[in-house]
Amino acid sequence: MRNTQHQPSQQRSCTPYNVESWGNGYFTANEKGHLCVLPEKKEIGPRIDFMEVIKEIQEQGIPFPTVIRFHDILRAQVQLLNITFANTITEHGYQGRFYGVYPIKVNQMREVVEEIIDAGGPFDHGLEAGSKSELLACLAYNDNSNSLTILNGYKDEDYIRLALLGRKLGRKIIIVVESFSEFEMIIRLSKEMQADPLIGIRTKLSVKGRGRWAGSSGDRAKFGLTCSEIVEGVELLQRNGMTNCLKLLHFHVGSQIPDIRIVKEAVTEAGRIYANLAQSGIIIDYFDVGGGLGIDYDGSKSTGDSSRNYTLAEYSADIVSGLQQICDEMNVPHPHIVSESGRYITAHHSCVVTNVINTIHQASNPCKTTVKEDEHVLLGNMRESAEHLKLENCQEIFNDIQQIKEDTIAAFRLGVICLVERAKIETLYWLIINRIDTMLADLDFIPEEMQQIKELKASQYLCNFSVFQSAADTWAISQILPIMPLLRLDEEPSERCSLADITCDSDGKITRFIAKDGYDQSLLLHTLQPDEDYFIGLFLTGAYQDVMGDMHNLFGRLNEVHIYCDDDDPNDFYIEEVIRGTSSQQVLATMQYSPEIMARSIKTQIDLQIKQGTVLPREGVGLIDFYESCLQGYTYLNI
Numbered sequence: 001m002r003n004t005q006h007q008p009s010q011q012r013s014c015t016p017y018n019v020e021s022w023g024n025g026y027f028t029a030n031e032k033g034h035l036c037v038l039p040e041k042k043e044i045g046p047r048i049d050f051m052e053v054i055k056e057i058q059e060q061g062i063p064f065p066t067v068i069r070f071h072d073i074l075r076a077q078v079q080l081l082n083i084t085f086a087n088t089i090t091e092h093g094y095q096g097r098f099y100g101v102y103p104i105k106v107n108q109m110r111e112v113v114e115e116i117i118d119a120g121g122p123f124d125h126g127l128e129a130g131s132k133s134e135l136l137a138c139l140a141y142n143d144n145s146n147s148l149t150i151l152n153g154y155k156d157e158d159y160i161r162l163a164l165l166g167r168k169l170g171r172k173i174i175i176v177v178e179s180f181s182e183f184e185m186i187i188r189l190s191k192e193m194q195a196d197p198l199i200g201i202r203t204k205l206s207v208k209g210r211g212r213w214a215g216s217s218g219d220r221a222k223f224g225l226t227c228s229e230i231v232e233g234v235e236l237l238q239r240n241g242m243t244n245c246l247k248l249l250h251f252h253v254g255s256q257i258p259d260i261r262i263v264k265e266a267v268t269e270a271g272r273i274y275a276n277l278a279q280s281g282i283i284i285d286y287f288d289v290g291g292g293l294g295i296d297y298d299g300s301k302s303t304g305d306s307s308r309n310y311t312l313a314e315y316s317a318d319i320v321s322g323l324q325q326i327c328d329e330m331n332v333p334h335p336h337i338v339s340e341s342g343r344y345i346t347a348h349h350s351c352v353v354t355n356v357i358n359t360i361h362q363a364s365n366p367c368k369t370t371v372k373e374d375e376h377v378l379l380g381n382m383r384e385s386a387e388h389l390k391l392e393n394c395q396e397i398f399n400d401i402q403q404i405k406e407d408t409i410a411a412f413r414l415g416v417i418c419l420v421e422r423a424k425i426e427t428l429y430w431l432i433i434n435r436i437d438t439m440l441a442d443l444d445f446i447p448e449e450m451q452q453i454k455e456l457k458a459s460q461y462l463c464n465f466s467v468f469q470s471a472a473d474t475w476a477i478s479q480i481l482p483i484m485p486l487l488r489l490d491e492e493p494s495e496r497c498s499l500a501d502i503t504c505d506s507d508g509k510i511t512r513f514i515a516k517d518g519y520d521q522s523l524l525l526h527t528l529q530p531d532e533d534y535f536i537g538l539f540l541t542g543a544y545q546d547v548m549g550d551m552h553n554l555f556g557r558l559n560e561v562h563i564y565c566d567d568d569d570p571n572d573f574y575i576e577e578v579i580r581g582t583s584s585q586q587v588l589a590t591m592q593y594s595p596e597i598m599a600r601s602i603k604t605q606i607d608l609q610i611k612q613g614t615v616l617p618r619e620g621v622g623l624i625d626f627y628e629s630c631l632q633g634y635t636y637l638n639i
């Protein structure tokens, strides 16, 4: 940090949070020390100051936490994916074209799907569905008849009938066969409905994904056809005179592929299947590489679970050239290339903004530690450690006091030391830890064991949100999400903290953060100031997190604010739409409670108190109104 004084302040300030690595060029700090969005990724183009957005949200009376969606980022990512593939195809002289489809399970919000369809219009970007409900949405929202609609997932008769209905509307709907029995169903129902189906097959590749979604591929994967099933299936179609319906070959090795080698291997294996079929006269038009294009959540550019070791350009080049090589070698036509990237398109466009409402310091309320006669030896030892502490013996003392602290707890349980003695020991313990921490600050080298001091000392910042609702994957699969303050980025942060949410669950906290070289259990934030709201953002929540949230403690969906960039506006943006989050009564209703019955019950109980004279009538009416207004209110803290 010390050698960066000559750099402009915004450079220094964003560094602890690694924005440059995970932000994909969309985020920067301005001269006020506020985080800004660059919807066009250009320093000179429009920039949207987060604190201006927050001011407007507050003026509209929308409480935090709030999801903020930047529609321009969503559009930019759709364009980036399509343009990159199109350029790669031109550069390589590849003969097919690129078709993107967006798998709506990644973020099913109507506004998100509509925006992708709209931005993807010029590229014929389509949709992918994995269930009947998703298909219902795709049929209604993707009306570009040049784009593809791809149907994955297990299917029943209604699913296939709906797909064939889509064919009658003149849409390119491709039913991807995931299990062999679906062939028979498609053949039978298309005859029955006199529709002309487009059929795809999902291959079960032997290449195994790596990372968290490895189970999506490999011999024991849940989905896909083995080589013998593909051969059988093609024969079945031939017997029914339907080989010309076979249009697409699909694979999906898993989401968030960390290592580009997996992509190459999968393309090679599936490419061989395609080329073999083509040589035998079955020409398939579309080669579908599924999803898996990763996001560098931690900015490490590595094969770690929250990162990836390739760029979009490399990903597209490896797919295009890998497939081209096989096709040319085996003398078969180049198929169109389809990608089902979802995470890549949506992750960056949304973030969760919340306010820090309190700090829990380890040693915030010390007690008096005056000496008393015949105090317990553990207390005496702790006192002595404090008196003898100096730089030379600080490691020894650190070890000693850890032991004393453990012994104290055991002794307290046995009733050997009393509450006041334990309190004094704790106070002295934190006093020593703080002094050691100050001493270490001047050292160049800090022994590994002493590194824990930093974590021991970390405060907890209590934030108005629920990890389970807004960042489910940080809890469920230790996904890393970038987290940073939205203001004071021109000040050096000095407070080590972890983040706790407002659920009553001890798991409701975030204790893994991106650090410059790996992960840290704490994050550097600024010391809270009494007269200032301190806002932090959880970033890259647009893929999966947005829609997976669960209602732990009955905290519901968040308020949402949709932002569009507008160069003519003094602040470069306008709020296009506000969607109110779930109210308490809505959350309760989904769990089968009846808010009407609840309100009536409270009214009956209060009426009884009024009759007995314990509550005045006017006061009673006020209490009933208050209960009802809370039912209608937001589920998060009202501060």
Ligand SMILES: *Cc1c(COP(=O)(O)O)cnc(C)c1O
Pocket (backbone or CB within 6 Å): 103, 105, 106, 130, 152, 252, 254, 255, 256, 290, 291, 292, 293, 340, 341, 342, 343, 344, 543
């Ligand atoms: C989930 C899924 C996707 C999306 O994967 P991303 O990694 O989010 O791009 C694509 N295709 C299929 C079949 C899926 O199940």
